[in-house]
Amino acid sequence: MTPELAALQTIGWPLSAGESLPDDPRWRQALAEHPDARPARVIEQHRSGYVVADGPETGFPVESLPEWQRPRFPPEQRPGVGDWVLIEGQPPRSARIVALLPRRTAIKRGAAGEHYKQQLIAANVDTVFIVCGLDADFNPRRIERYLLLVGGGAEPVIVLTKSDLAEAADPESLPEAMATLLELAAQKIAVRAVNAKDPESVAVLNPWLQPGRTAVLVGSSGAGKSTLTNTLLGIERMKTGAVRASDDRGRHTTTHRALIPLPSGACLIDTPGMRELKPTGEEDVAENFSDVEALAEQCKFRDCSHAREPGCAVRAAIEAGKLDPQRFANYLKLRDEVAGAANKLANRRAQKSQEKVLGKALNKRLDEKYGKH
Structure with missing residues (x-):
């Protein structure tokens, strides 16, 4: 070589x-x-x-x-x-x-604004570390939204940071937070709780940071992505900041995306915090909510809306405590958002195709009238 x-x-x-x-x-x-x-x-x-x-x-x-x-x-x-x-x-x-x-893989989201656009978050990654703090900003619904955007061959790993703060403030908070992710663990999605400042704690991520592999950190501001990056590097390279005491929300310390080689031989992409996560219309909701989809298949009626129909397996699971009603509500919300984005994407592609056809027709008429040059 x-x-x-x-x-x-x-x-x-x-x-x-x-x-x-x-x-x-x-x-x-x-x-x-x-x-x-x-x-x-x-x-x-x-x-x-x-x-x-x-x-x-x-x-x-x-x-x-x-x-x-x-x-x-x-x-x-x-x-x-x-x-x-x-x-x-x-x-x-x-x-x-x-x-x-x-690209082998691509992590994208819908860009802000009325017009349909996609924004690339990172390309050619093997692992997506979805970073969420075990503090007041912990949000399982946001994690589900991130999981929806991953897709396309990269492996998602949920990294729960600030485990030291959670245990110090409320010893019961850590197991309670882990319980909210049991549905995800059942889908064989790896979940790891770490103290982002402790190298020994962060070492649980080593299996995904082998030589030649690339991982990207995604999560909201203040989740601990930059702190985690510094610990993996072994030096204070990335700027970090404290979260607001009022709501545990963070301020942007990473201002642009950057790929950083790690001592392990892997590469890490750190990204600015993202609070708006719009789907692109290319996501697979069924794949990310396979538990809900499996229940829906057991409903008495194929077109069950899971509202008041008799024999609804989804409502029965919610009433029996087997399905989190908030997870089901988020499933419905994301399903509608993806459908809306997919419609915008289809309209955009049809418009571009029509513009291409019209352009060719115009060029043909010009060639017929004035001759080719």
Whole structure:
């Protein structure tokens, strides 16, 4: 293996032993189309451009393709943190991106605003650490919303931080919080409670932070993502801040997404806190609420609305204490949100398809009238 490939592997380049190129025909084709380009990974994304790296300590700014800067260019098709790109030229002045390599996984959400847009949170990740503090900000419904947005091949792991504070303030709070996640554990979703400041406690995350793997931290402000990052790094690299005493809500300390190589050989993407988590319309609600879906299949009527119909297995489970009514209410809410987003996505795709057809027709008429140039 060349030194260049060895350096790329330290930041997650997907290359198995004995391989000279990743086992992905799409990547091989892109590399063949740009024989003078070399791969790099996006480690920071700013409004003004990107910072990429081709090794663990080699971050440098690069120019992006001009079309990515156009206002109507779909934001989710621009590179994001964790993406692999092909670059030409030498840093720091002449390096530029010439191609975006296809993503293995992508974590996205619906962007704020009335018009349908997607926002990329992180790309090419193996694990999504959903970080939630065991304080007054603990919210199982928010965790369910994050789980809905993961999908697409990445493994979710729920990380409950501030276990030390929970135990000190109320010894009963920790087991009570864990009980609210029994439905998720039954779906084989890993749940780990940690003291984010204690390396020995954080070591329970090591199975997901092996060499060559990439994880992303998501969660609301003040959940402890930056503290967790500092502990995994072994140094105080990320700025941290205290939460408000009134409601345990945090302030933004991470201002942009960044990919950081860890001493373990894994890569970690830290993200700013997100309080608005709109679905994109591509999520699978049934997969994330398989317990509710299984109960619905036992209802007497196929079109049961789970309200007042006789023989409703869902209502029976709620009344028997086998299904959390708040979880069921969140299921209905997220199902409606995903359906609404899916409708907007379909309309957007139909509009773009129509614009493409009209554009071709216009070009054809111009060619017929004035001739091809």
